[in-house]
Amino acid sequence: MDIRLDGISHFYGATEVLRDVTQDIPSGKIVCLVGPSGCGKSTLLRFIGGLERPSKGRVLQLGIPPSDCLNPLTFVFQDFSLLPWRSVRGNVSLVLEDHGIRGKKAQTIINDVLRRTKLSDFSRALPKQLSGGMKQRVAIARALAVNPAVMLLDEPFSALDSQTCELLMDDLITLWTRQPFTAVYVTHNLTEAVRLGHRIIVLSRRPGMIHEIKEIDRPLSERSYADPELETIRKELWELMREEARAADEELQHV
Amino acid sequence: MSDTTLRTPTQPIEIRFRGGGFVPQSRRWVGMVVFIFIVLFIQWGTQSGLISPLTLPQPADIMTTFVELWQSNLLFAHLAPSLSRLVVGALFGASVGIAVGIMIGLFSYVREGLVPLVAAIFPIPKIALLPLFVIWFGIGEGSKYALIAFGTFTPTVVATYGAVDNVDRSLIRMGQSFGLSWFSIVRKIVLPGAMPGILSGLRISLAIAIILLVAAEMLGAEYGIGAYILEAGSLYDLERLFAGVVILSLLGLLTSGIIGFTERRLLGWRV
Ligand SMILES: Nc1ncnc2c1ncn2[C@@H]1O[C@H](COP(=O)(O)OP(=O)(O)OP(=O)(O)O)[C@@H](O)[C@H]1O
Ligand SMILES: [Mg+2]
Numbered sequence: 120m121d122i123r124l125d126g127i128s129h130f131y132g133a134t135e136v137l138r139d140v141t142q143d144i145p146s147g148k149i150v151c152l153v154g155p156s157g158c159g160k161s162t163l164l165r166f167i168g169g170l171e172r173p174s175k176g177r178v179l180q181l182g183i184p185p186s187d188c189l190n191p192l193t194f195v196f197q198d199f200s201l202l203p204w205r206s207v208r209g210n211v212s213l214v215l216e217d218h219g220i221r222g223k224k225a226q227t228i229i230n231d232v233l234r235r236t237k238l239s240d241f242s243r244a245l246p247k248q249l250s251g252g253m254k255q256r257v258a259i260a261r262a263l264a265v266n267p268a269v270m271l272l273d274e275p276f277s278a279l280d281s282q283t284c285e286l287l288m289d290d291l292i293t294l295w296t297r298q299p300f301t302a303v304y305v306t307h308n309l310t311e312a313v314r315l316g317h318r319i320i321v322l323s324r325r326p327g328m329i330h331e332i333k334e335i336d337r338p339l340s341e342r343s344y345a346d347p348e349l350e351t352i353r354k355e356l357w358e359l360m361r362e363e364a365r366a367a368d369e370e371l372q373h374v
Numbered sequence: 375m376s377d378t379t380l381r382t383p384t385q386p387i388e389i390r391f392r393g394g395g396f397v398p399q400s401r402r403w404v405g406m407v408v409f410i411f412i413v414l415f416i417q418w419g420t421q422s423g424l425i426s427p428l429t430l431p432q433p434a435d436i437m438t439t440f441v442e443l444w445q446s447n448l449l450f451a452h453l454a455p456s457l458s459r460l461v462v463g464a465l466f467g468a469s470v471g472i473a474v475g476i477m478i479g480l481f482s483y484v485r486e487g488l489v490p491l492v493a494a495i496f497p498i499p500k501i502a503l504l505p506l507f508v509i510w511f512g513i514g515e516g517s518k519y520a521l522i523a524f525g526t527f528t529p530t531v532v533a534t535y536g537a538v539d540n541v542d543r544s545l546i547r548m549g550q551s552f553g554l555s556w557f558s559i560v561r562k563i564v565l566p567g568a569m570p571g572i573l574s575g576l577r578i579s580l581a582i583a584i585i586l587l588v589a590a591e592m593l594g595a596e597y598g599i600g601a602y603i604l605e606a607g608s609l610y611d612l613e614r615l616f617a618g619v620v621i622l623s624l625l626g627l628l629t630s631g632i633i634g635f636t637e638r639r640l641l642g643w644r645v
Binding site for chain 1: 544551645
C-alpha cells in the first residue's frame with residue numbers, strides 16, 4: 120500500500136505551516152522527514168495518519184492494505200502515550216480488543232510482539248516501573264501488534280539517551296529486515312535519518328516545502344555506525360539544513 | 375586552628391541530603407497520636423478546672439454517655455436510619471452527578487447547557503430548600519433522600535467534569551490513531567483517566583452529605599443522629615450533644631477511609 124501526498128497546504132489561523140507538499144511514499148520503504156523546528160513535520164504526519172485535515176490537498180492511499188492488517192496507519196508517538204493504568208500486556212491488548220481479538224488469539228499476538236521487542240519479562244509491569252527506552256519499546260510492540268501497513272514515527276527516540284536510541288534503532292532495523300514495513304520517520308537527528316532512511320525528505324523552514332530529496336540505496340542491514348559514505352551524506356544534508364535552521368531560529372526570536 | 379580545618383577539611387564530609395518529601399506517605403499513627411493528645415488535654419483541662427464544665431464536657435463523661443447509648447440499644451436505633459438515609463441519598467446524588475459530569479465533559483451542547491445551571495444551584499444552601507423538598511417529597515424519608523442527593527450532586531458534577539477535562543488529550547489521540555471506537559475511548563481512556571479527580575471530588579461530596587444528613591433529620595425525624603443531637607442541644611445536654619458529634623466524626627472518618635481504600639485499589643498506577 121503506497122501513500123500519496125497530493126498538493127498539501129495548511130494554515131493554522133493566519134500562519135501558513137505547509138505549502139504544496141506533493142510526494143509518494145512507496146511501500147516497504149522508510150521515508151525520513153527532516154527539517155527545522157516548527158516547519159510542520161508533525162503536522163504532516165498527523166495528516167497522513169488521519170488525525171487532522173489539511174486546508175488544501177489530499178492524502179491518498181494507493182492500493183488496499185493486506186487483509187491481516189488491523190490498523191493500516193499506526194503511530195509511534197514521541198511521548199510514548201501509554202495508558203498508565205494498564206500493564207505492558209494491557210497496553211498492547213488495548214489495541215486488539217476493539218478488533219474483537221481476545222483470549223487465546225490475543226495472547227499469541229501479545230506474546231509474539233513482546234518477544235520481538237524483548238519485553239517478555241515485563242509483561243505485567245506498569246508503565247511507571249519502566250525506563251524511557253522500555254516504554255518506547257512497549258509503544259513499538261503495540262504498533263507491531265496491529266500489523267500496520269504504514270508506521271508513522273514522530274521523533275520516537277528523541278526523549279531517550281543516545282545509547283538507548285542506538286539500540287532501539289538497531290531493533291527497528293532488525294524488525295524491518297525480517298519483515299519490511301513502510302514507515303514515515305520524523306526526526307531532528309540527521310544521523311538517525313541516514314541510518315534508517317531509504318529516502319530522506321528535507322523540508323524548508325515554515326511554511327514547510329520540499330527542499331531536497333535524497334535517496335540512499337545501501338541496504339539498512341549494511342549501514343554501520345560510522346560509515347564514511349553515510350557521514351558524507353549527513354554532512355551534505357546538514358549544509359542544506361544549516362541555513363534554514365538558523366533562519367528559523369531567528370524568526371522564533373522575533374516573534 | 376579551627377579556621378584552617380574549616381577551609382581545608384581533612385575528613386570527607388557527607389553531602390547534605392535535600393531530596394525527598396512532597397510524596398504523601400503512610401503515617402497512620404500520627405493522626406491517632408494527635409487525637410489522643412487533644413482528648414487527654416481537654417480531659418486534664420476540664421478535670422483541673424482550667425476549662426469550666428459549661429464550656430466543654432469532660433471527655434470521660436462523653437464516653438460514659440456513649441457507652442450508655444450503646445447498652446440501651448438506642449445507638450443502633452439512631453444509627454440505622456441515619457446510615458440508610460446517607461447511603462441512599464449519597465449514592466443517588468453521586469451517581470447522577472458522575473453521569474452528568476461525564477456528559478458535560480464529553481458533549482459541548484450539554485456543557486453549554488448545564489454548566490451555568492450547575493453554577494447557579496451550587497451556592498444555594500440546600501438546607502434552605504428543605505421546606506420545598508418536604509412539599510415535593512413528603513415529610514417522610516423522601517425529602518431527606520432528596521436533600522442529601524441534591525447536596526451531593528452539585529460538587530460531584532463540578533469535580534467530575536473538571537476531571538474529564540484534565541484527561542491527557544494525547545492519550546485520546548492515541549486511542550483514535552489505533553481506530554478505537556468512541557465508546558471504547560470513553561470507557562478505557564477517559565473514565566480511568568478521570569478517576570483520580572472523581573474520587574477526590576467524592577471526598578468533598580460525601581462530607582457534604584453528612585452535613586446535610588443532620589440538617590435533614592432536624593426536621594420531622596424521631597430517630598437518627600441528627601434528631602439525637604437536636605434533642606440534646608435543645609436541652610443543653612452537652613454530654614449527649616458531644617456523643618452525637620463524635621458519631622458524626624466517626625462517620626466522616628469511615629467515608630474518608632472507604633475513599634482512601636478505593637484510591638489505593640484503583641489508583642495504584644499513579645506515579
Ligand atoms: N494545533 C495547532 N494550532 C495552531 N498552531 C499549531 C498547531 N499545531 C502546530 N502549530 C504550529 O504549526 C507549526 C508547525 O508545527 P509542527 O508541530 O508540525 O512542527 P514540527 O516540524 O513538528 O516541529 P518540531 O520539529 O519542533 O517538532 C508550528 O509553528 C506550530 O506553532
Ligand atoms: Mg514535531
